[in-house]
Amino acid sequence: MTLETRSFPVLIEFEHVSKRYPERGDALKDLSFRLDAGEMAFLTGHSGAGKSTLLKLIGLLERPSRGSVRVGGDDLARLPRRRIPAHRRRIGMVFQDHRLLAERSVFDNVALPLVSAGMHRQEIGKRVRAALDQVGLLKLERALPLTLSSGEQQRVGIARAVVGRPEVILADEPTGNLDPDLSREIFRLFERFVEVGVSLLIATHDLDLIQSLGHRTLVLKQGRLVADAIPRPPTPEPEPEPEPEPAP
Numbered sequence: 442m443t444l445e446t447r448s449f450p451v452l453i454e455f456e457h458v459s460k461r462y463p464e465r466g467d468a469l470k471d472l473s474f475r476l477d478a479g480e481m482a483f484l485t486g487h488s489g490a491g492k493s494t495l496l497k498l499i500g501l502l503e504r505p506s507r508g509s510v511r512v513g514g515d516d517l518a519r520l521p522r523r524r525i526p527a528h529r530r531r532i533g534m535v536f537q538d539h540r541l542l543a544e545r546s547v548f549d550n551v552a553l554p555l556v557s558a559g560m561h562r563q564e565i566g567k568r569v570r571a572a573l574d575q576v577g578l579l580k581l582e583r584a585l586p587l588t589l590s591s592g593e594q595q596r597v598g599i600a601r602a603v604v605g606r607p608e609v610i611l612a613d614e615p616t617g618n619l620d621p622d623l624s625r626e627i628f629r630l631f632e633r634f635v636e637v638g639v640s641l642l643i644a645t646h647d648l649d650l651i652q653s654l655g656h657r658t659l660v661l662k663q664g665r666l667v668a669d670a671i672p673r674p675p676t677p678e679p680e681p682e683p684e685p686e687p688a689p
């Protein structure tokens with residue numbers, strides 16, 4: 442008998458997952474891990490290690506060559522085609538280049554997933570303003586993206602990812618174009634979503650920053666999961682012993 446000690450349900454589960462691109466070989470090799478509901482984890486590793494591929498498997502933008510990917514208890518390989526749109530609505534995606542529409546206002550950009558889902562206008566207005574409030578951009582709803590700073594643009598990207606109230610946010614190098622202070626601000630914003638029960642999986646190169654934040658970190662190396670731990674911030678150097686007082 443196994444004892445269930447987890448306090449949260451498992452949201453994402455990879456079991457022996459491999460992904461092979463015919464022309465490039467294995468992008469992921471025999472990968473197994475779980476992410477709980479309401480958990481935040483970073484995904485790191487050199488360029489080409491398989492981070493984007495892993496996120497794409499969760500979003501059903503790619504399919505594994507072997508193994509199973511489960512999200513919220515659903516085995517994605519068995520998900521009927523008609524349930525794929527509902528599966529995608531469980532997920533909010535944040536990209537490095539935020540992919541905002543330049544000629545549309547901040548409001549319209551954030552509203553886009555709800556408009557595509559056919560939501561009523563009044564409900565869209567309420568949800569978009571709530572999402573913009575969460576990222577601190579309520580006053581800029583009429584602005585065009587190009588008039589915003591790069592940190593603000595990324596916050597619009599995050600508002601668009603959360604406006605559909607997803608269970609999980611997948612972020613692919615969300616701070617790749619930002620300086621360390623803005624990156625920290627963005628990660629702090631992500632932490633607030635964890636507090637309301639959203640799970641986050643964030644692919645990033647920002648090793649110094651994630652070490653200082655102390656969240657679970659999955660490390661990929663050439664498609665394999667080589668570490669899964671909470672990094673400890675570097676311990677400060679011990680104070681040097683004071684020189685002994687000279688004897689009188």
Ligand code: ADP
Pocket residue numbers: 462464465467468486487488489490491492493494495
């Ligand atoms: P990362 O996000 O860590 O930089 P990727 O998941 O983008 O890594 O890539 C992992 C490996 O898979 C790389 O060797 C890459 O060239 C390959 N790859 C990724 N996407 C494709 C694709 N659509 N077709 C062929 N090979 C791909």
